[in-house]
Structure formats: C-alpha cells, structure tokens
Amino acid sequence: GLALPTSAKTVKMPPKPHLGKSVMGLVSPKLDIVRVGFIGVGQRGYGHVKHFCHLDGVEIKAICDTHQTVLDRAIEFVVEQDLPKPTAYTGSEHAYQEMLKRDDIDIVIISTPWEWHAPMGIDTMENGKHAFVEVPLAMSVEECWQIVDTAERTQKNCMMMENVNYGRDELMVLNMVRQGVFGDLLHGEAAYIHELRWQMKELDHKTGSWRTHWHTKRNGNLYPTHGLGPVSQYMNINRGDRFDYLTSMSSPALGRALYAQREFPADHERNQLEFVNGDMNTSLIKTVKGRTIMVQHDTTTPRPYSRHNLIQGTNGVFAGFPNRIALEQSPFNQGEQASAESFHRWDMDMTRWYDKYDHPLWQQMGQEAERNGGHGGMDFLMLWRMVYCLRNGEALDQDVYDGAAWSVVNILSEESVNNRSNSVTFPDFTRGAWKTGKPLGIVGA
Numbered sequence: 531g532l533a534l535p536t537s538a539k540t541v542k543m544p545p546k547p548h549l550g551k552s553v554m555g556l557v558s559p560k561l562d563i564v565r566v567g568f569i570g571v572g573q574r575g576y577g578h579v580k581h582f583c584h585l586d587g588v589e590i591k592a593i594c595d596t597h598q599t600v601l602d603r604a605i606e607f608v609v610e611q612d613l614p615k616p617t618a619y620t621g622s623e624h625a626y627q628e629m630l631k632r633d634d635i636d637i638v639i640i641s642t643p644w645e646w647h648a649p650m651g652i653d654t655m656e657n658g659k660h661a662f663v664e665v666p667l668a669m670s671v672e673e674c675w676q677i678v679d680t681a682e683r684t685q686k687n688c689m690m691m692e693n694v695n696y697g698r699d700e701l702m703v704l705n706m707v708r709q710g711v712f713g714d715l716l717h718g719e720a721a722y723i724h725e726l727r728w729q730m731k732e733l734d735h736k737t738g739s740w741r742t743h744w745h746t747k748r749n750g751n752l753y754p755t756h757g758l759g760p761v762s763q764y765m766n767i768n769r770g771d772r773f774d775y776l777t778s779m780s781s782p783a784l785g786r787a788l789y790a791q792r793e794f795p796a797d798h799e800r801n802q803l804e805f806v807n808g809d810m811n812t813s814l815i816k817t818v819k820g821r822t823i824m825v826q827h828d829t830t831t832p833r834p835y836s837r838h839n840l841i842q843g844t845n846g847v848f849a850g851f852p853n854r855i856a857l858e859q860s861p862f863n864q865g866e867q868a869s870a871e872s873f874h875r876w877d878m879d880m881t882r883w884y885d886k887y888d889h890p891l892w893q894q895m896g897q898e899a900e901r902n903g904g905h906g907g908m909d910f911l912m913l914w915r916m917v918y919c920l921r922n923g924e925a926l927d928q929d930v931y932d933g934a935a936w937s938v939v940n941i942l943s944e945e946s947v948n949n950r951s952n953s954v955t956f957p958d959f960t961r962g963a964w965k966t967g968k969p970l971g972i973v974g975a
C-alpha cells in the first residue's frame with residue numbers, strides 16, 4: 531500500500547495567518563539589466579539559456595548543474611554567442627546554494643527535477659533573488675505553503691513558468707473571453723495528454739531518468755499545469771474566482787509495465803518497477819463561483835497529443851486540438867445572417883479569428899517569438915515578458931498563488947483517487963485576496 535504524504539492531511543486546515551504581506555500584484559523595483567543564474571540546464575534549462583542569449587537587457591552570470599556534460603554545453607553556447615563566460619557551479623546537489631550567495635544575480639531560473647523545485651525556489655528567495663520555477667511549482671501541500679510564506683516574508687517574486695499561457699491560441703482565447711465572445715463562462719477542459727513512454731529509455735540522465743519514478747509513487751494527475759494554467763486565466767482564478775474542491779479518478783495503470791515488457795529484457799531495471807499511476811487520470815474541479823473544469827493526465831496511452839484547451843460559455847465554445855469554435859451569436863454573422871450561423875457545426879478555420887482576436891502581445895511579438903521558437907514561440911514570449919515586467923516595474927502575469935493553486939492538483943488528485951474519489955478541498959493560498967485580485971490585463975508589448 532501507498533502511504534499518503536503527511537502533507538495531504540493539512541488540506542482541511544483553516545487558512546493560515548500571513549507571515550508577511552500578500553504578494554498579489556507585487557511590483558518590485560525596476561531592474562535596468564536583469565542578471566540571471568540558472569539551476570538545471572538539461573533538456574529544458576538549456577533551451578532557456580539559449581533564449582536568454584537572444585534577449586535584450588539581460589546578463590547570464592552563472593549556471594549550475596550537477597551533470598558536467600550539460601553544464602559545459604550551456605556555458606559553451608553562451609560563449610559562442612560572444613557573451614561573457616558565466617561562472618559554473620557543480621560538484622554536489624547543493625552546489626546551487628553557493629551560486630545563490632552571489633550578490634550580482636537578480637533572478638534564478640530553475641529547471642531541475644520536480645522534487646527540487648520548491649526547495650530551490652525557497653532558497654532563491656531567502657537569498658534575496660526572484661525565483662522562476664519550471665512546472666509544477668511544488669510536490670506537496672506543505673511545500674506549497676512554504677513557498678507562499680517565503681514569497682510573502684521576503685517580498686520576492688516566485689513565478690511558476692507556465693509557458694502555455696503564452697501560446698498564440700491561448701492568448702487569443704483569453705482576449706476573446708475578455709471581449710465576451712463566449713458569454714458567461716461555465717465550464718473548461720484541460721489536459722496533459724502526451725505519450726512519453728519512450729522517456730523510460732533515459733536511464734542515467736535526462737527527463738525519463740527521474741520522471742519515470744513518479745509513476746511508481748503517486749496515482750493522480752502528475753502534471754496538471756499546462757492545461758490548467760490557460761483555463762484558469764480565462765476564468766480569472768485567484769482574481770475573482772478560486773478553486774474550491776476537486777474529485778478525481780484514475781484508470782488502471784497498465785501501459786508502462788506493458789511497454790517495459792515489450793522494450794526491455796526481463797531482468798532490466800525498468801521491468802522491476804511497480805507502476806501505480808493510472809494511465810488516464812480525470813479530475814473535476816469546482817470553483818467557488820460554481821464553474822467546472824475537467825483536467826486529465828495521460829503520458830502513457832497511444833493517442834495524439836492534447837491539452838483540450840476548451841472553454842464553454844453561455845454563447846458558445848472554443849476547443850483546441852484541433853482548434854475549433856462554435857457560437858450562437860457570431861461576430862461574423864450579425865443581423866439577418868445570424869441564423870445562418872450554427873453552433874451545431876464547428877468552424878475549423880482559424881484565419882478570421884486570428885485576424886480579429888489575436889492578443890495584442892502576439893500581434894506585436896508573435897513573429898519574433900516564432901522566429902526564436904520553443905513550442906511555437908510560447909517559450910520565448912514567456913521569457914521576453916518576464917524580462918519586460920522586471921525591467922519596467924510591472925507585476926508578472928503569474929504569481930506564487932497561481933503556481934501553487936495549479937500545482938496542488940497533483941497532490942489533491944492523489945488524495946481523492948486513494949479515497950474513492952471523495953472530494954478534497956483546495957487550500958486558499960491567497961488567504962482571501964482572490965476576492966479583490968484584479969483580472970490579468972490584456973497587455974501589449
């Protein structure tokens with residue numbers, strides 16, 4: 531049997547008292563140049579380093595990784611761009627703490643395995659730096675609270691870098707939602723459906739070397755934030771609404787053992803693992819305002835990629851993968867023509883929708899983002915926007931409360947799955963500030 535993490539027991543505790551001031555809408559002093567340190571430059575972190583080499587107003591000061599090969603690769607890349615050579619930190623799991631002692635670093639980009647995110651994010655803020663952490667932000671409820679408490683006490687930013695919020699389609703839908711195109715919002719659907727069994731072949735280094743083991747430890751939604759981030763922004767979660775409770779179910783866990791049997795010899799280490807994470811996990815979230823969100827996780831079954839990206843309102847629906855729209859009242863068919871428009875049929879051609887509703891940020895920065903690449907430009911645009919906000923004294927688009935709320939689905943789903951799908955209450959990491967939090971602005975560049 532699998533013991534519940536002790537942290538799960540804290541879920542129903544009343545809101546904790548503040549250890550500092552709320553960081554909702556936190557604006558920190560403008561930075562002329564954003565001086566950066568990186569922890570973890572494997573598959574993901576190396577991409578961030580490359581993008582930072584092409585951003586204005588930044589300096590790469592230091593890079594830390596326990597794996598010499600990827601550390602050298604990242605430093606060489608920076609030097610090849612004719613930029614000053616960053617200082618390398620390596621040699622132990624805690625070498626990053628030496629890097630954090632430097633006084634010439636403003637922000638730290640953390641792209642390490644999941645279990646390191648919260649400790650590294652907390653240490654970063656404790657050392658007076660802003661933390662930018664890969665997804666998910668934390669792996670236990672207790673860690674979520676610790677990271678929130680630390681941000682409030684130190685008044686530092688701790689942004690979980692949910693890049694999907696910067697995808698062209700997600701930005702467009704956010705813009706459409708704000709213009710009322712879908713009417714009042716009722717329901718959303720989110721997912722991380724991405725077949726990643728092949729990562730089990732990564733044994734000593736790379737993602738599969740550590741991620742595979744989470745499938746033997748936890749039965750729930752291991753990776754909720756890519757789908758949930760955008761749907762949460764459509765619904766103004768933590769900015770007028772909030773996740774209230776969740777219920778979750780998992781299918782049997784069959785695919786990874788089958789894959790191991792097929793792909794590895796019987797005595798291989800991958801055939802000694804007991805996979806407990808249900809191949810398909812489905813959770814339902816109820817918000818305080820009564821809206822519903824379905825969020826799924828499946829990195830195992832053979833099927834096409836999807837984040838669902840569905841938002842349903844009283845006037846119609848947008849769905850992703852593939853993109854499609856159906857509206858009762860369409861902006862393209864007003865008056866007499868209106869009846870010709872049928873919400874019974876999907877409009878699959880996005881051209882006119884992009885023309886009319888592309889987010890101002892994408893209109894201005896989309897070409898440059900696509901040129902720089904990274905999941906169709908979303909990675910570059912996110913990093914560009916982080917630097918822009920830091921240099922211009924603007925609040926970041928995602929705060930520590932967002933990261934905690936979206937990530938905690940990981941833990942709460944496990945608790946519900948292990949308890950016959952009974953509902954589990956979300957902690958209010960904002961401690962009530964969600965009631966007055968301002969919706970995200972539709973910003974330009």
Ligand SMILES: NC(=O)c1ccc[n+]([C@@H]2O[C@H](COP(=O)([O-])OP(=O)(O)OC[C@H]3O[C@@H](n4cnc5c(N)ncnc54)[C@H](O)[C@@H]3O)[C@@H](O)[C@H]2O)c1
Pocket residue numbers: 569570571572573574575594595596597600622623624625626641642643644646664665666691692693735736737738
């Ligand atoms: N947002 C996205 O689209 C996206 C895409 C891929 C990965 N990710 C996330 O990025 C993170 C990293 O994933 P990855 O695929 O790059 O994995 P990876 O294994 O390729 O890279 C992790 C790196 O961290 C290093 N590391 C581990 N412990 C360390 C420590 N104590 N100190 C310093 N370095 C340490 C490893 O040596 C490795 O180089 C994960 O959280 C993953 O979920 C996000």
